[in-house]
Amino acid sequence: MTNKPKKILILGSSALKIGEAGEFDYSGSQAIKALKEEGIYTVLINPNIATIQTSEYLADKVYLLPVNVEFVTKIIQKEKPDAILISFGGQTALNCGMELHEKGILNKYNVKILGSPIKTVIDTEDREKFKKNLDSINVKVAKSKAVTSIQDAIKTSEELGFPVLIRIAFALGGLGSGVCRNKNEVEKLASKALSYTSQILVEEYLEGWKEIEYEVVRDKYDNCITVCNMENFDPMGIHTGESIVVAPSQTLTNHEYHKLREIAIKVIRHFGIIGECNIQYALDKNSDDYRVIEVNARLSRSSALASKATGYPLAFVAAKLAIGYGLYELKNNVTKTTPAFFEPALDYCVIKIPRWDLKKFRNVSKRIGSSMKSVGEVMAIGRKFEEALQKAVRMLDIGANGVVCNDKKFQFDDIELFLKEPGEERLFVIAQAFENGYSVEQIHELTNINKWFLHKIKNIVNHKRLLEIDQRVTKDSLLHAKKLGFSDLQIAKAINKNEEDIRQIRVYENIHPSALQIDTLAAEYPAKTNYLYLTYNASHDDLSKDDKLNPIIILGSGPYRIGSSVEFDWCCVNAGRFLRKYGEKSVMINCNPETVSTDYDEFDFLFFEELTLETVEEIYRKLNARGVIISMGGQVPNNLAVPLNKRGITILGTSPDKIDLAENRSKFSSLLDKLNIEQPEWSVLSTVEEALRFANSIGYPVLVRPSYVLSGAAMGVASNDQELITFLQKAVELSKEFPTVISKFLENAKELEFDGVASNGKIVKYAISEHVENAGVHSGDATLVLPPQRTYLETIRQIKKTSEKIAEALSINGPFNIQFIAKQNNVKVIECNLRASRSFPFVSKTIKDNFIETAVKIILDKPFDTSETSLFEYDYVAVKAPEFSFTRLEGADPTTGVEMASTGEVACFGDDFNEAFLKALISVGYKFPIKSVLISSGTIESKAELLETSRILTKLGIKFYATPGTAKFMINNNITVEKVNWPSQKKKPNVIDLIKSKGVDLVINIPKSFQEDELTNDYMVRRLAVDYKIPLITNRQLAMRLAEALEKYDDDFLQVKSWEEYTEIRSPNSELESI
Amino acid sequence: MVGYPETLTDPSYTGQILVLTFPLIGNYGIEKEIEINSTFFESIGIKISGLIISDYSNDFSHWNAFNPLSRWMEKYNIPGLCEVDTRELTKLIRENGTMLGKIELDTDPIDFFNPDTINLFEKVATKDVVEYGKGKTILLYDCGCKENIVRNIVSRGYKVKRVPWNYDYKQTDFDAVLFSNGPGNPEMYHDLVNTAKEIITLGKPILGICMGHQIVSLAAGAKTYKMKYGHRSQNQPVINKKNNRCFVTSQNHGFAVDTQTLPKEWDVWFENLNDKTNEGIIHKELPIMSVQFHPEAAPGPVDTEFIFDEFLSKIK
Secondary structure, X not given: OOOOOOEEEEEXXXXXXXXXXXXXXXXXXXXXXXXXXXXXXXXXXXXXXOOOOOOOOOOOEEEOOOOOHHHHHHHHHHHOOOEEEOOOOHHHHHHHHHHHHHOOHHHHOOOEEOOOOHHHHHHHHOHXXXXXXXXXXXXXXXXXXXXXXXXXXXXXXXXXXXXXXXXXXXXXXXXXXXXXXXXXXXXXXXXXXXXXXXXXXXXXXXXXXXXXXXXXXXXXXXXXXXXXXXXXXXXXOOOOOOOOEEEOOOOOOHHHHHHHHHHHHHHHHHHOOOEEEEEEEEEOOOOOOEEEEEEEOOOOHHHHHHHHHHOOOHHHHHHHHHOOOOHHHOEOOOOOOOEOOOXXXXXXXXXXXXXXXXHHOOOOOOEOOOOOOOOEEEXXXXXXXXXXXXXXXXXXXXXXXXXXXXXXXXXXXXXXXXXXXXXXXXXXXXXXXXXXXXXXXXXXXXXXXOHHHHHHHHHHHHHHHHHHHHXXXXXXXXXXXXXXXXXXHHHHHHOOOOHHHHHHHHHHOOOOOEEEEOOOEOOOOOOOOOEEEEEOOOOOOOOXXXXXXXXXXXXXXXXXXXXXXXXXXXXXXXXXXXXXHOOOOEEEEEOOOOOOOOOOOOOOEEEEOOOOHHHHHHHHHHHOOOEEEOOOOOHHHHHHHHHHHHOOOOEEOOOHHHHHHHHOHHHHHHHHHXXXXXXXXXXXXXXXXXXXXXXXXXOOOEEEEEOOOOOOOXXXXXXOHHHHHHHXXXXXXXXHHOOEEEEEOOXXXXXXXXXXXXXXXXXXXXXXXXXXXXXXXXXXXXXXXXXXXXXXXXXXXXXXXXXXXXXXXXXXXXXXXXXXXXXXXEEEEEEEEOOOOOOHHHXXXXXXOOHHHHHHHHHOOOOXXXXXXXXXXXXXXXXXXXXXXXXXXXXXXXXXXXXXXXXXXXXXXXXXXXXXXXXXXXXXXXXXXXXXXXXXXXXXXHHHHOHHHXXXXXXXXXXXXXXXXXXXXXXXXXXXXXXOEOHHHOOOOEHHHHHHOOOOOEEEEOOOOOOOOOOOHHHHHHHHHHHOOOOEEOOHXXXXXXXXXXXXXXXXXXXXXXXXXHHOXXXXXXXXXXX | OOOHHHHHOOHHHOOOEEEOOOOEEOOOOEEXXXXXXXXXXXXXXXXXXXXXXXXXXXXXXOOOEEEOHHHHHHHOOOOEEOOOOHHXXXXXXXXXXXXOOOOOEOOEOXXXXXXXXXXXXXXXXXXXXXXXXXXXXXXXXXXXOOHHHHHHHHOOOOEEEEEEOOOOHHHOOOOXXXXXXXXXXXXXXXXXXXXXXXXXXXXXXXXXXXXXXXXXXXXXXXXXXXXXXXXXXXXXXXXXXXXXXXXXXXXXXXXXXXXXXXXXXXXXXXXXXXXXXXXXXXXXXXXXXXXXXXXXXXXXXXXXXXXXXXXXXXXX
């Protein structure tokens, strides 16, 4: 290799959002590893502090700064890199890269784009150019036309014939696209889409066609391979991010497979892609006619999936190709002897299922379609389709035991409608349809799902019926059930026994799964790989005796969802690295393809498997493991602590009975009482009458929630009897199975997070972060500040003392987190988790002291040091801000509350709060300076409180628009404001026109109550702001802090300093450097 | 992972029990067999002696499918086993090489049969001279030729004269010669090697494919040897040693050409990227070339169809 770049800038994908999630932490981390191996100096820009790629042992320099042209330009000026990678950070990085190119910045500073040339990127992203290019090589694309007006959109639709698909060029995850079946629908969608972009695409809609993808790799010598192909279970019309995806394709013949493969290579050669790309096809279900849907000239969600599905490290290889290697010059990382120029052979089948969290949002449509709404995904591996499918369903962690044998939550009334209009429940609906006597043909007619897939689901239903009729299991029927992916619990449900009974029969019959390797070559060559899965469709084990070296198992976090995301992956990966550092064998069990923890080079063994009691126990026994760490992967493994322990499995760290004590609300509450620690008044309720009586005795508002929750599912706040009754009626399903709890909701109180690590009940590391928002905003949606800026010293002292008492009482041995609420130096405990929390990467990276390292040392009983740094010794402030994906969740009310709604986070540093805060806001999409604001300031107290904020903003020359009530209040207080009418007033000037014409830079809309279920004026304003991409603030404290920060803002206020520049004084060398 | 109809009808597999590594088989059924075989079949009728797979789909789904795989196998009286740990079997075969196998019922024991003891060409190759297409004539020595070789040449505007493996080339006029793929051990076919030696001296373009490659190599004076791990898959990577271009190829062979024994008038053309075994040779002066892999694919990637263009372009 000659002429390798010396210094490379890598753009990350910023906060996790719908359409751009953890897969880009995987691809970025791989790219950095690949470049480091070459001795290239790497500079990473990514404000997503929870990622692995922003760890100190990866990039040489990390900028926790916004991935936008302004900041990247300044970093280029400062760092003078000779090249830039824009294809490893999703659409965010790609768009930023294209803009840098268009503005001539890359040319000006002589920064070379590595990988695919910029022309390639533009030709694949711009729909018209894309189409022209493919036409020129006689490759078919869907008939379409780019239009710039609603009139043209309608005209083109009529030409193409309905239904048509409307799409936006340069969009991630199919944003703003949709199917239109008539003129009206085109008008509606086109007007919305045209608000994001000047050009939209009207396309023939290939209803019912199969959707197929290929992952293609090309080097600069024009050598091409297709690493993997994938087939969507769902037909065209459902976004691939919303589809169940199967790898390799299952219903294609050799002729079809290779026809599409050949076209893929032809297309990729034509565009001159260097590195990795993804090509999507529609394939007619009644002929071999096809259309190319799109080409993504970058690493994508599909490429992450393909990497995990095949064992082929696509991102790593793509990075090497970008700096000039040929595919034949690189090694296959699995075999270590054969080259990277090969196409993996699979001897298993892989299924991906997306995970949605739509129930967390009010008013959002629960139907799935051409734009992406899912927040995470799981991947399951099996040697039968049925096996992989049922595993995948369990991995989703949505309470389903598999495709069948579920409780009535998975039973639906209107089967026909749900078959026709798919939602996340479609698999269960199909199973139910079979039970109700529908035929494969009927279901196919209604769903357009390929009959082969439907037959497989039918096989599962049939075997369940057989078990039900028998009401017992024989060795044969049990083995057959296991081969079809039934869990012990599912079998138990079918024959009215309990899980333990089935497990005992299974153990007696010696039926255990085999551990097989993902070896990329289907066992044709010997391979020493540590990447494994379990299957009942094998009679041998690929593990040898030498592999059973008493390892320690770490349980991963499962699919990303609202409330559990990349932050827990950071904890898991770090725990694994430190285990290896201290000479322990580490095993990861996880099932999320968008993670770094499922990179097989991070652990001694990787089991791509279910995080269920049954599976974890099988792996534990198979490996003769020493113990299981359940405190790194969030709530999923935490919930397994007690059941695993009951089966005699060693849980490392804090003891499971103490975990139970902290998780069980009544037990924990009694403990607090015993320790004289205050908590908001609460009670368990079972009837509405009791609830009303209790609520009135403690006074409204009250918080209502079930126990064992994460991210506030089914939580709500009620301000009066009527609201409480309404809420309880909604949650009645919940109160039957779980105790539902009512507690006093404190208003105008501060919330603080205590993250710590303790050894035998003594705290050895801790950090206290403060919420910018007052209590009432879920901690996952809150803006966090470290060190605290607006908290009394006395409050901090009380928090520390209380934490010490709790740590001692629970004999905590490892990571933990306590949430506090404070009002005038009165501190109360809200919640305590005896595991690493969401904010662990944030605090560890802010104070540059890896809490996971200490936790691992304690768990292994190794010596550790204690931190005695005071919270006041930092010369800088870090602010963590949430990223919401409301734009994608059509109809959702974009407010924050006790239910968590954010999908990701960023954190930025500054010399003071204001600087860090503004940087963090820019990172999640705010744009400064602001020239005009639309304000609706809520209740009268809120209006009064925001008066000062309005004065500051006025002083800054910002023009105010306000809705009638707010306008009146402001005028009365001598603030100049232009009144605009509410949407319902249908009078001009109207809020709707103001937002649609993008007449304001910021919308401040403070909700008047905690629950706004109806489509109120306020809701419409908030929704419009989100739909028209105008920054929206719905929290009073945020609005106040923003105004104060803007007072300080000017061009030079936001400094371009790397993470190391802020923290290097604190920690000169990192312990992980040597691993 | 795809291509069971093509593989089961590939004459190179004659006499063999085939184990498929991809576990899910039968998914897209079998298309209707018609007199003139379609692109989905490599010869008329199933050529393997038995099939072993993991998971069988009797319920198939494809617009072009006519029968489930099992019914087609019944028609040709070919036994099949499913629900077998084919990965374990693959590892066994990988470590021990291809071995004798039998599929028997407990009640009806049978003896092993070794297909290498008979002339398999006799069994699978044409016994008559058959002509296809129009144009300059390619004399195709059929050792058990896959139909897609014929289709590839005819579609390029040439005439194929398909002859038995023991055909006397002096009986006819031709412009080029192709030695096809076929089953068995190359060392068993001395007569064909001698024929190839004579044809080489004519200076006309020659192409060898798979078995044909080994015939041409033996005729050139090189030796072949049995490989530790045979190549039996659709994802074999090869590199053109002349320009470092790489291709993914379809292969099915257990013997390889020993390049150490290759006379100096010949160059190594292709090499396997995985184990560096020979994948093709080319004569330094004469228009003679041969490849170990299957440029006609079927099943497998069509990356190397250009071999046909290269071969045909040598015809004057």
